[in-house]
Amino acid sequence: MYLTWLDNNSWLIEIGGQRILLDPWLIGSLTFNNLDWLFKGNRLKDQPIPDNIDLILLSQGLEDHAHPDTLKQLDKNIPVVASVNATKVVEKLGYHQIHTLAHGETFTLNSQVEIKALPGSSLGPGVIENAYLLQELTSNFTLYYEPHGYHSPQLQQLAPIDVVVTPIINVWLPLLGSIIQGMDSTLKIVKWLQPQYLLPTAAGGDVAFEGLLVKLLKPQGSVEDFQALLDKNNLKTKLFTPKPGEKIYLPKQSNQAVQI
Known part of the structure; x- marks a missing residue:
């Protein structure tokens, strides 16, 4: 398996001979409901759009997971697997092959990779987006992704x-509480799943954020803090923190992982 972090929540996953583009925000700025004064993310440089994509995988319908400008640039013939809310976004953009997964449902990509939707992030009363479990069918190599740190028992x-690809730091908003759960939530999932590898997501690398909301966000924790938690709990999971655009090879044995 190869993983390339494309910044924020965007990843290129190469598994079972398939190239899966996950939650892509690769070009342009990021806003929510066009409210630039509230929140705006600006890339220091656009990420090249990967070629030969076999599937677009979308966990949420929010702009930082289903980024309209990026999705407009991609080939509308590429199959899409999406949550219910993300489906609404790609339908409006004219995608032709959309597979909507409710929690517990699966989709098999070219007889090589099974994708299972699991309960993910809570975005308000009655709105729970998707986490995903990907399994390479020939080797049973598995990957779990949840971008906000909401993990189903x-x-x-x-x-x-x-x-496991999930946040490792907490992000709080006054009055609202945690909007991204890392640290204790991720420590719990590592204890549950005993993964060989852990890669953080949701953190901006080559991105500058501005707006009123940014001033209110309160991040807690760091890579060093989480590594200390792993060490304290005698957990052997290998923590990788790639740079944007960096490709990592993940074999079955964690002591052989290579950053490319």
């Missing part, structure tokens, strides 16, 4: 999982 029944 049913995951314990799926352990062990080889690769």
